[in-house]
Amino acid sequence: MSVLFPPTTHLPPIAKIASFSITQLLDALTYLQSLYYPEVRGSHRKRVQAPVFNGEQNSRLPHEDDNELQVIRSDAFERSYSIRWLIALIAQLEVWQDLSHSRDASLDDLGKLEPIFTHTEMIVQQAASLLAICAGVAAAGIFTRNFVFGSIDGHRRVEAQLTDIPLDNDDYGSVGAQTWGGACVLAEMIVEDPERFGLDFSSDDPKSRRLNVLELGAGTGLVSLVVMKLLDTLPSFNHREVSVVATDFHPSVLANLRSNVNANVPSMHDQITSTHSIITHFLDWSSFSTAPRPDCLSYPFDVVFGADIIYEAQHAVWIRDCLKGLLRRPSDSIRSPAAFHLVIPLRPTHTFESSTVESVFLKAPDVDPNDDADLVILSKESITCDAHGDYTRGQGLDEDVEYLYYKIGWSNARL
Template sequence: MTVICPPTIYLPPIAKIASFSAAQLLDALTYLRSLYQPEVRGSHRKHVRAPEVKETRKFHLRHEFDSEVHVIRSDAFERSYAMRWLTALIAQLEVWQELLHSKDTSLDNVAKPEPTFAHTEALFQQAASLIAICAGFAATGTITRNFTFGSIDGQRRVAAQLTEIPLDNDDYGSVGAQTWGGSCVLAEMIVEDPGRFGLDLSFGDAESRRFNILELGAGTGLVSLVVAKLLHILPSFDNREVSVVATDFYPSVLANLGSNISANFPPTNDVIPSTHSITTHFLDWSSFSTTASPRPSSLSYPFDVVFGADIIYEPDHAVWIKDCLKQLLRRPSERTLSPAAFHLVIPLRPTHTFESSTVESVFLKACDVDPNGDADLVILSKESITCDAHNDYTRGRDLGEDVEYTYYKIGWSDTQI
C-alpha cells in the first residue's frame, strides 16, 4: 500500500468481491484497519538504524501524509462506503461458508482461487471487527486497541485492551486520551525484563510490606495495566500485597482511564489476586507539593517504583515532576534491598527539543552530585531507543523516518544502580 487512496478507489468493487482471492481481501481489510484503527506511531523498537533522511524532508512528508489520511478518515461518505463494502464482504463470506459446510468445495462458480474455511473465518472475524470500529468511530470518534507483550524467552505474555477517546475540543491538556508510543515502548521493556525495573523480587527484597507502584500521567493506562497484570504472573509477588496507582489530572482522561481499568479488571473475574489492587487518582503535578490540604490515602505512602511515559511536553513539567517525586518516591533504607526508582521514557520530538532537554537540567547525573551533600534525585542511567515510525499503511512511502526515545532511570543520589 504505497499510495493513499480513499476506500471508494482502493477497495475491490462490491459487485466483484467474489472474484478476488482471500489474500487480496485480507489486503483490503488491512488497509481499512490502517485507516480507521491506526497503530500507535513510534511503538516498534529496532536495533539497526536505517539510513537517515534530512529532518526537513521527513517533516514535510509526514505532515503531507497525515493531512491526506485525516481527510480520508474524516470523510463520512468514504466511511459509509467502507461499511457497505464490509457488509457485502460478510454476506459473500457467509455464502462461501455455507458451500463449504455443504461439502461443495469446488466453488468454481463463486470465487477464484478457492477459499478455505479457515480463510473465510479469519476474514469474517476481521470484517465484523472493522464494522464495529467504523461504526464506533462514526458515532463517538473512539478507537479500541489490543496490545500484547511478551518476554524474550516466550515464558510470559501480557495482554491489554484500551479505549481511546477524542481530544476535548482539541484541548492539548487532554492528550492523555490517546495512547502514545512511549507507553508502548516502556510496557514492552517492562514485560521483557521486569527485574530491570525493580519488579522481580526473587533475589532481593523479601519484606512483607505492601509493594507500591505509581504511574504519572497514565493517560489511557497502558503501563499501569500491563504492570498490574505482569505482577499477577510473577512468582515473587504471589504472596505480596501490591498497589498500583494510575494518575492523571484531566477529567475526561481520568474517566477513560478508570473505564479501561474496569474493562481489563472486571470485578466479577479473578484477573488479579485479592492482595493486588489497581486504582486511579487525580494528580496535578503543578500543585501537589504546595497544597496544604491532606493527601488522599492512595498518595499518602511512598512508592517503590514510579513510571512515566511521554509526559514531558511543557517547560515546567520536569520541575513539577521532581517536586512530586521528592514526596512520593521511597527514600533509601537498609531494610529495602531494591532501591526505589523513577523510570521515564520521553520522545525526542523536534517540536519539543527544549522541553525534552529540561530533564537533564532538572535532574543532574549521579556523577555530578556531591557525595557528601544531601540526598537528591539524580539520573542513574540513560539509554537511547530507536523505533520505526511507520506502520503497514505508510510502509513504501519512503519516509525514512525513525522515532527516537530516551529512557532515564532516576533515583536518590545515595543509592546504587
C-alpha cells in the same frame, strides 16, 4: 498477523449483509479494524531479535507493519469499498431497529434479531469509527486497540485492550486521551526485563512488604495495566501484596483511564480477595506540594513510571517536586532502591521541553553521595523506533522516532 485479504474478497457481500449472523458481522468489523486502525506511531523498537511466543519465533508481531498491509491500506478502491460496506452495514442496522419497533414484526423475527439488538450500539460505534478513519479523520473517532507484549524467550506474554477517545481541541492537556509511542516502548521494555524496573524482588523476603507502583500521567493506562498484568504472572508475586496507582489530571482523560482499567481487570469484588490491586486517581503536579494528599498517595512508592509526560517547560520541575514526596527514600533494610523510570520522545517541536529533564535532574556522577539526598539521573539510554502508524498522514516508512529512557533515583541510594 494471519494472511491478509483485501476487503472486496474478505467481507460479506454488501447485497447479502442481512443474511449474515451477528458473529460474522463482528468478525468482519474486527478484520477491518486490523487493516485500517492506525497503529501507535513510534512504538516499534529496532532490534536484532524479536520476541517468541509459544516457543516459536514471531517475526510478525501484532502491531508490526509490513508491505502487504501497506498495499491494502493504500489501495483507494479497497478503501472506498470498505466505506460503502460500512455504510450498508449501518443502514441494515437501522432497518433491524425499525423492525424491532414494528407491530408487524413476528415473534419469530424478533427472536432471530434479539442477539443483534443487544450489540447494535457497539456495532454502530465501531462502524462509525472505521468510517472516520477510512475517510482520513482518524482523530475524530473512538476506537479500541489490542496490545500484546512478550519476553524475548517467550516465557512471558501480557495483553491489554485500550480505548482511545477524541482529543479536546480546546485543551492541550487532553493529549492523554490517546495512546502514544512512549507508553508502548516502556511497556514493552518492562515485560521483557521486569528486574530492570524493580519488578522482580526475588532477592527480598517476599512477605516483607507491599510493592507500591505509581504511574504519573497514565493517559490511557497502558503502562499501569501492563505492570499489573505482568506481576500477576510472576511467581515471586503470587502471594505478595501489590498496589498500582494510575494518575492523571485532565477530566476526560481520567474518565477514559478508569474505563480502560475496569475493562482490563477483574471487578472490585474480585480485587478485594486478591493481593494485587489497581486504582486510578486525580493528580495535579503543579499543586502537589501544597494540596492535601489522598490516602492512595500517602505512602512511599517503590517504582514510579512516566511515559511521554514532558511536553511543557514546567513539567520536569513539577515532576521532581512530586517525586520528592512520593518516591521511597533509601533504607538499609531494603535491598532494591526505589526509582523513577521515564521515557520521552525527542520531538523537533519540543526540543527545549525535553532538555529540561537534564537541567532539573543532575547526573549521578556530578553529585556527592555523602551530601543530602537529591534526585539524580542514574542512567540514560537512547532508543530508536520505526515510525509506522502514520499511514493516514502520508509519513514515509523509513522515518525513525527517537526516545530517551532515564532512570532517576536518590543520590545516596545504595545501588
